[in-house]
Structure formats: structure tokens, C-alpha cells
């Protein structure tokens with residue numbers, strides 16, 4: 306079963322993360338790390354995220370690695386290289402974890 310995450314649902318109107326349950330926090334940490342890795346290497350077709358499969362929830366014992374790819378402008382798809390775990394992340398662009406935006410922002414500060 307694919308895990309579909311709309312990043313916006315984790316954030317308030319200012320883009321900060323909401324008060325989350327422990328379980329949601331863990332998923333959010335996992336998701337935000339994928340967004341960080343993807344947006345930092347947006348020109349690469351497939352990113353190996355430095356993330357273990359079992360960090361997305363407690364009680365998992367899969368130690369596979371997560372790979373992710375940007376399948377559409379607003380959608381990141383990720384999957385585990387060992388088990389069937391997979392999912393998508395939408396509405397990540399412009400979030401605090403969008404490195405791309407930060408780079409553009411810093412760039413425009415100097416020029």
C-alpha cells in the first residue's frame with residue numbers, strides 16, 4: 306500500500322510544522338528528509354536518500370535504503386530498495402524543506 310502524503314497537511318499557514326502526534330512526527334521527519342534530498346539534487350533522475358526504511362514508523366525492521374524521484378512538478382515518489390514500501394509526497398514546493406527555493410532566495414539576495 307502506497308503512503309500518500311500531502312506536505313501541506315503537516316503545516317500551518319506560515320509553513321511551519323503543526324503540533325503532531327509522535328507517530329505523525331516520525332512520518333514527517335522521514336518525508337521532510339526526502340524533500341530536502343530531492344530538492345537539493347533536483348537535476349538527478351533518481352536520488353538515494355540517506356534514510357533507512359525503518360525510520361518511517363516505529364516497530365519496522367526493514368533496513369533497506371530509500372530512493373526517491375521527482376515524477377511530476379509537484380510530486381515526489383519514493384520507494385524502499387528492499388521491501389514493498391513506497392509512497393508519494395505532494396505540495397512540497399515552496400515549503401521550508403524545499404532547498405531549491407532557498408538557493409534561489411540566497412541567489413537573489415546577492416544579485
Ligand SMILES: [Zn+2]
Pocket residue numbers: 358359367368369385386387388389390
Ligand atoms: Zn523497506
